[in-house]
Amino acid sequence: MSSQLPAPSADERAHSDRLLTHLREEIAAHGAMPFSQFMERCLYAPGLGYYSAGKTKFGEAGDFITAPELGELFAQCVVNATHPVIALLGDDADFLELGGGSGRFAEAALHAFAAVGTLPRRYLILEPSADLRDRQRERLSAALPAEVFARVSWLDRPPEQEWRGVLFANEVIDALPTTRFAMRAGEVYEEYVALDGEGRLMRVDRPADMLVSGAVRHVERDLETSFPDGYRSEILPQLPYWIQAVAGSLTAGLMLFIDYGYVRREFYLPERTDGTLMAHYRHRAHHDPLYLPGLNDLTASVDFTALAEAGNGAGFGVAGYLSQAQFLIGSGLQEAFEHAYEQSNDETKRYRLAQEVKKLTLPDQMGERFQAMLFARNMDVLPLPAELLETDQGDRL
Numbered sequence: 001m002s003s004q005l006p007a008p009s010a011d012e013r014a015h016s017d018r019l020l021t022h023l024r025e026e027i028a029a030h031g032a033m034p035f036s037q038f039m040e041r042c043l044y045a046p047g048l049g050y051y052s053a054g055k056t057k058f059g060e061a062g063d064f065i066t067a068p069e070l071g072e073l074f075a076q077c078v079v080n081a082t083h084p085v086i087a088l089l090g091d092d093a094d095f096l097e098l099g100g101g102s103g104r105f106a107e108a109a110l111h112a113f114a115a116v117g118t119l120p121r122r123y124l125i126l127e128p129s130a131d132l133r134d135r136q137r138e139r140l141s142a143a144l145p146a147e148v149f150a151r152v153s154w155l156d157r158p159p160e161q162e163w164r165g166v167l168f169a170n171e172v173i174d175a176l177p178t179t180r181f182a183m184r185a186g187e188v189y190e191e192y193v194a195l196d197g198e199g200r201l202m203r204v205d206r207p208a209d210m211l212v213s214g215a216v217r218h219v220e221r222d223l224e225t226s227f228p229d230g231y232r233s234e235i236l237p238q239l240p241y242w243i244q245a246v247a248g249s250l251t252a253g254l255m256l257f258i259d260y261g262y263v264r265r266e267f268y269l270p271e272r273t274d275g276t277l278m279a280h281y282r283h284r285a286h287h288d289p290l291y292l293p294g295l296n297d298l299t300a301s302v303d304f305t306a307l308a309e310a311g312n313g314a315g316f317g318v319a320g321y322l323s324q325a326q327f328l329i330g331s332g333l334q335e336a337f338e339h340a341y342e343q344s345n346d347e348t349k350r351y352r353l354a355q356e357v358k359k360l361t362l363p364d365q366m367g368e369r370f371q372a373m374l375f376a377r378n379m380d381v382l383p384l385p386a387e388l389l390e391t392d393q394g395d396r397l
Helices: 009-032 035-044 073-089 106-115 131-143 208-222 239-247 306-311 323-329 334-344 348-360 388-392
Strands: 093-098 124-126 152-155 163-170 181-182 186-197 203-205 232-235 250-262 279-280 284-288 298-300 317-323 370-377
Touching: 009 035, 009 186, 009 203, 035 181, 035 186, 035 298, 073 093, 073 106, 073 163, 073 203, 073 250, 073 284, 073 306, 073 323, 073 348, 093 106, 106 124, 131 152, 181 208, 186 208, 208 232, 239 250, 239 306, 279 370, 306 317, 317 323, 317 388, 323 348, 323 370, 323 388, 334 348
Parallel strands: 093 124, 093 163, 124 152, 163 250
Antiparallel strands: 181 186, 181 232, 186 203, 250 370, 279 284, 279 298, 317 370
16 A cells, blocks of 8 residues: 555654654554544644644645635635624624644634624634644735734634624534444444554454443444444544533634534444545555554545534534535535626635535535534524525535
8 A cells, every 4th residue: 555655755654653752652652542532632742743733735746635725715615604693793793713733724714704794703723733723824914904913813623702694614523533332142332453473553353331332332223223333433432521621611603513424324324334534645545544643644534414413402404514615615616706807807715616626515525525514502593505504414414
């Protein structure tokens, strides 16, 4: 497998080796670690994890391209859908983005909020990575008018004080450290990462604890079936606690999550016997999460039924569930594209706009693989675009 991937540079390999040394030392001292803990270390270990180190992650020079990196249309549609909520809630309404990436979404969104005259009181970015935070601050300070940039604040933990407004997360839940489970003789096992006799990382299964086993049995009851022996997949037993942690202080407003995934009955298809876990390295996807730890983005698809359950459990109601293509089209993508197209006399830029729309909406690109889920709380009136509400597929959950 590794021979089919680009070779890392000497500095990259040295970086990965440093993280590998830490992982080996931790496993040697404390025993095999749950895969979710291994994934957390690989992504977020201070100075060494994929999102905590200085390597470029987003765009052509990174390992993957997210929707905001394609251009401004994605952010404009998100603002089209959410600015009426900001306006309805009044002057104390905030906008909270979970994980700011390169800062490109925030830049485009703040320009769009300013254009419609509905800037949030504060634009908050919850960003645990100090490296990404510095890059975002540098970008936004250079790209935004001073009075707009003054509204931007960074958080390293969710707001503790009550607030009102909109919480937005694009490709965040897929990066939550996931639990891997397997079925053996009708019992639930959890995947761990251990060391073999030569000190190499290896994956092993151990009997699952009550939390993991209970989460798997809940899925089986909901699907009215039992997973067969040998079936392996992912589950997020911590998702209800995570939603409560990031959104528990949001007393009134909207949450919007966009990510790739499925409703539960599609997530746990019988033929999907090894789950959805993927590693991304320089725009190539592969299936070995132990390869070059710290240099790969590790992700798993989202069970949107589980997300709906977690949101409901935290006191929110599902306000909409639909594909990314339907969400963007219902939020004014056509009008945003036509306006940008007419404003440009550059044929190269016009071509890029057309390609951006295709990547965002075509079924074999992001259009159907990515889903949007909206939650509302304490909103007597929910001013979402009618075109968006008309394509709701919440009955599929």
